[in-house]
Amino acid sequence: MKTLPTYFGSLVFDDRVMKANLSADVYRSLKKTIDEGAQLDITVANAVAAAMKDWAVAHGATHYTHWFQPLTGITAEKHDSFISPSPDGGVIMDFSGKELIKGEPDASSFPSGGLRATFEARGYTAWDPTSYAFIKGKTLCIPTAFCSYGGEALDKKTPLLRSMEALNKQALRILKLFGNDTVKCVRTSVGPEQEYFLITKEMYDQRPDLRFTGRTLFGAKPPKGQEMDDHYFGVIKPRVEAYMADLNEELWKLGILAKTEHNEVAPAQHELAPIYSTTNIATDHNQLTMEIMQKVAEKHGLVCLLHEKPFAGVNGSGKHNNWSMATDTGVNLLSPGETPYENAQFLLFLCAVITAVDDYQDLLRLSVATAGNDHRLGANEAPPAVVSIFLGDELNAVLEAIENDTPYNGTEKTQMKLGVDVLPKFNRDTTDRNRTSPFAFTGNKFEFRMLGSSNSIACANIMLNSAVAESLKTYADSLEKADDFEAALHETIQKTIKDHKRIIFNGNGYDDAWIKEATEKRGLLNYRTTPDCMPHLLDKKNVDMLTAHGVYSEAELQSRCEIMLENYCKTVVIEANTMVEMAKTQIAPAIESYILELAQTAAAKKALDQSLPCSYETETVKKLSALTDTIAVKAKELEDVVSSLADKADVVSESYAIRDNVLAKMNELRAACDEAETLTAKDYWPYPSYGDMLFSVR
Ligand code: ADP
Ligand code: MG
Numbered sequence: 001m002k003t004l005p006t007y008f009g010s011l012v013f014d015d016r017v018m019k020a021n022l023s024a025d026v027y028r029s030l031k032k033t034i035d036e037g038a039q040l041d042i043t044v045a046n047a048v049a050a051a052m053k054d055w056a057v058a059h060g061a062t063h064y065t066h067w068f069q070p071l072t073g074i075t076a077e078k079h080d081s082f083i084s085p086s087p088d089g090g091v092i093m094d095f096s097g098k099e100l101i102k103g104e105p106d107a108s109s110f111p112s113g114g115l116r117a118t119f120e121a122r123g124y125t126a127w128d129p130t131s132y133a134f135i136k137g138k139t140l141c142i143p144t145a146f147c148s149y150g151g152e153a154l155d156k157k158t159p160l161l162r163s164m165e166a167l168n169k170q171a172l173r174i175l176k177l178f179g180n181d182t183v184k185c186v187r188t189s190v191g192p193e194q195e196y197f198l199i200t201k202e203m204y205d206q207r208p209d210l211r212f213t214g215r216t217l218f219g220a221k222p223p224k225g226q227e228m229d230d231h232y233f234g235v236i237k238p239r240v241e242a243y244m245a246d247l248n249e250e251l252w253k254l255g256i257l258a259k260t261e262h263n264e265v266a267p268a269q270h271e272l273a274p275i276y277s278t279t280n281i282a283t284d285h286n287q288l289t290m291e292i293m294q295k296v297a298e299k300h301g302l303v304c305l306l307h308e309k310p311f312a313g314v315n316g317s318g319k320h321n322n323w324s325m326a327t328d329t330g331v332n333l334l335s336p337g338e339t340p341y342e343n344a345q346f347l348l349f350l351c352a353v354i355t356a357v358d359d360y361q362d363l364l365r366l367s368v369a370t371a372g373n374d375h376r377l378g379a380n381e382a383p384p385a386v387v388s389i390f391l392g393d394e395l396n397a398v399l400e401a402i403e404n405d406t407p408y409n410g411t412e413k414t415q416m417k418l419g420v421d422v423l424p425k426f427n428r429d430t431t432d433r434n435r436t437s438p439f440a441f442t443g444n445k446f447e448f449r450m451l452g453s454s455n456s457i458a459c460a461n462i463m464l465n466s467a468v469a470e471s472l473k474t475y476a477d478s479l480e481k482a483d484d485f486e487a488a489l490h491e492t493i494q495k496t497i498k499d500h501k502r503i504i505f506n507g508n509g510y511d512d513a514w515i516k517e518a519t520e521k522r523g524l525l526n527y528r529t530t531p532d533c534m535p536h537l538l539d540k541k542n543v544d545m546l547t548a549h550g551v552y553s554e555a556e557l558q559s560r561c562e563i564m565l566e567n568y569c570k571t572v573v574i575e576a577n578t579m580v581e582m583a584k585t586q587i588a589p590a591i592e593s594y595i596l597e598l599a600q601t602a603a604a605k606k607a608l609d610q611s612l613p614c615s616y617e618t619e620t621v622k623k624l625s626a627l628t629d630t631i632a633v634k635a636k637e638l639e640d641v642v643s644s645l646a647d648k649a650d651v652v653s654e655s656y657a658i659r660d661n662v663l664a665k666m667n668e669l670r671a672a673c674d675e676a677e678t679l680t681a682k683d684y685w686p687y688p689s690y691g692d693m694l695f696s697v698r
Pocket of ligand 1: 190
């Protein structure tokens with residue numbers, strides 16, 4: 001049997017393979033491109049392409065593809081085989097540097113939000129050498145960025161790379177001020193914890209709502225849900241264990257550092273966390289992980305649900321984005337250091353994050369906004385829609401001491417004079433485990449917890465990196481001019497704490513009182529839904545900041561806003577249409593059949609003996625008949641509000657109509673159907689119940 005270390009990364013054209021298969025010169029040039037972004041010479045590209053092809057063919061690959069992440073939020077690929085005819089009637093396997101570096105897929109069917117005129121359908125993909133190529137099935141996948149011919153980004157990777165560069169540039173300026181001249185680059189790292197549900201394929205196939213929308217649109221509350229708290233970290237069932245083992249193996253072969261797995265709070269819910277890596281690689285890996293989770297599930301007769309809220313009444317699924325910044329010399333900038341200088345530097349980076357989160361609450365909120373995630377945020381199971389930061393008691397006390405020039409009464413009783421005194425040691429192991437905060441400091445990283453389970457993590461990290469780059473830039477602009485660096489530093493940190501402490505909240509984020517305090521006293525934003533927040537992407541302050549750092553052009557931002565709102569509208573309309581169809585063609589007829597059975601039973605009883613009681617049949621028939629009438633009415637009303645959307649002038653007003661009218665009508669239709677489910681014999685109900693689905697995998 002092959003052991004893990006021998007097959008880890010076996011399907012990846014990683015550094016080990018490069019070193020072994022490239023000449024020393026070619027390897028050195030490629031490394032320079034990877035590490036420092038140097039231009040790649042075409043002769044080098046040709047040599048890399050040839051080595052990649054030989055390696056891929058030796059591993060059974062027949063095709064290659066530029067693998068990219070269009071704005072649909074999933075990945076895209078178009079396969080080309082390596083074959084090229086040879087004069088003798090056979091084929092040779094061919095792959096050039098040009099084909100490696102650039103592809104030209106027809107981009108016309110990808111959303112562009114108006115970025116690409118219809119006559120210019122072509123887009124191009126450009127190799128991202130910082131993310132290793134890998135083999136999936138029989139295809140060599142080359143991670144690429146995707147742009148229009150005009151050069152506008154049509155994908156999520158391009159702005160992500162730009163945001164990492166923006167942060168790198170500003171962080172280096174700050175490090176220089178602290179005398180760090182050896183650091184060549186600062187990168188952000190991410191470890192995304194991924195939640196998901198597993199149900200049997202058999203049940204999934206019977207539910208049009210799951211097949212069309214990824215979530216159940218109907219379903220009465222089961223007798224047992226998550227109230228016993230018996231699933232979280234519970235013993236993993238054999239079938240799930242087999243799935244996880246297979247999944248891990250597939251991920252490991254792709255060099256994905258799958259590390260932690262456990263049962264989550266809801267029945268049938270699980271989590272997988274990898275070891276963190278550089279943000280763009282973590283993003284590629286998370287996209288791959290989601291894809292492979294679904295593929296492996298199929299092999300086990302299961303379906304992996306990545307929707308944020310597949311089942312009403314039990315927890316939904318999110319993704320925790322653990323984020324930090326580190327230098328190429330291995331220093332985590334969010335880790336409190338050993339010396340006064342390191343501590344001051346840490347505090348400045350910490351302040352940069354605090355400022356960023358406060359100033360750009362709206363961007364962080366909208367970076368995770370989707371129709372699916374709207375069902376989670378603020379629903380007492382996931383963080384609220386209000387963005388705030390949790391720092392923990394110790395760090396909070398340090399900041400208070402700095403703010404007020406008072407002694408810090410921690411374990412060591414130190415007067416906090418930055419750059420002179422040593423910060424008290426943080427006991428990292430005891431960082432409070434506040435689970436209700438949307439943005440929690442966890443000792444040496446921040447955990448952004450608002451992401452939905454199906455979201456690409458690119459969006460959240462683009463906004464986070466950019467906003468932090470902006471605060472670092474403001475600091476650098478003023479500190480570079482300061483005569484007395486230490487005094488200016490102290491002042492900057494103190495001012496940040498004073499100006500932005502409203503964003504810090506260490507209490508229970510699920511508490512209604514907090515939402516009241518946050519919005520009424522602190523003036524924090526509470527954008528409950530996607531239509532509430534998304535248009536703010538185009539607020540002047542946001543456009544100014546994102547364009548100033550070269551992360552997005554204004555046109556790219558407009559296109560993102562348009563696409564995200566369109567996506568919201570389409571998602572809900574598909575759900576509404578699915579509900580209408582299910583209600584009219586399956587649910588109502590099923591109830592009617594059961595009514596008939598009850599009526600026939602009553603009639604048969606009466607025929608047998610007039611005095612036999614039939615109140616059960618009569619009462620149930622009455623209730624169910626009233627419900628089928630309600631269902632017919634509600635289905636019609638829902639159809640009507642959906643049709644009326646055609647009158648809306650633009651996507652923003654359409655999204656408001658959906659938020660205010662369509663979702664409400666969907667809830668009304670669902671309520672009637674769910675009640676009918678509780679009165680109808682199971683044999684007649686056309687779908688597996690919540691209880692069946694949530695407790696089916698053993
Ligand atoms: P918990 O569930 O307690 O929050 P997990 O161990 O499940 O913690 O997940 C923590 C995640 O944070 C992992 O993916 C881990 O690799 C990641 N992580 C740890 N240190 C860092 C760091 N410095 N930067 C980014 N991510 C980190
Ligand atoms: Mg976590």
